[in-house]
Amino acid sequence: MPSPFVWFDNMTETRHDTTHFLHAMFGWQSKDIGPITFLTADGADTPFAATCDTLEGISGWVPYIEVDDLPTAIVQAKRHGATIIAENVKGPAGDASFIRDPGGSAMALWKRAEGV
Template sequence: MSRVPPSLSSPDALVPVRALDFVMYNTKDMHGTRAFYQKLFGFQPGEEWEDFWSEFATAPLTLCLNDGTSRQGDPKWDWHGAACVALAVDDVPSAIAQCREHGVTILIEPVETRVCWMAWIADPAGNRLCLHSRKNGTAG
């Protein structure tokens, strides 16, 4: 998929958002939760990383499951609570720099994976947002 959607943001946005990339739910039972979505809705598996992260092929928006308990010992990966949405941005480190400059709480600094860059911030109510950029240039 090589489509590049137009920006969702106004032209004067500090951090322009191209699209919503994924929604992430947390689980303490990756196998059971993954089986629920596969059996009940017939969702097909997407990318998976150990028992920590599981995606479903639910284009245009990806549904992800995360088991922060598999990364015990590192509190920054202890992701329990409400769902999280990923906002597609062009450059995650630059977006984080803008956030820092404007006093936004940075939860997780930019992390590079084999397929993307991502970082987490909090809105004023404490909701987590992922700033996300796929290496293949797609969004949404």
């Protein structure tokens, strides 16, 4: 796997304002699909990130890190001192579990859905 970072969410209480800022600042195009707003770089076909509402007190940029086995990754995260925020959140392209590392940074461990 070239990079384990596969997605980024910007979690915010003011999704519309954040989306507008990112468009004005970087020219990123947006597509609101209800609970999230996809962000696409100018001229690209596929989104690389999204703005969405906060989750369990998480705000700001949250990287999604692809793992081969989500349940095993959660066990390892706990063993190494992570706090589990939310487990097995279903998404259109796979499942994610949100954790906070021992330093307090949030991230999502993500397992790609079959066939995606």
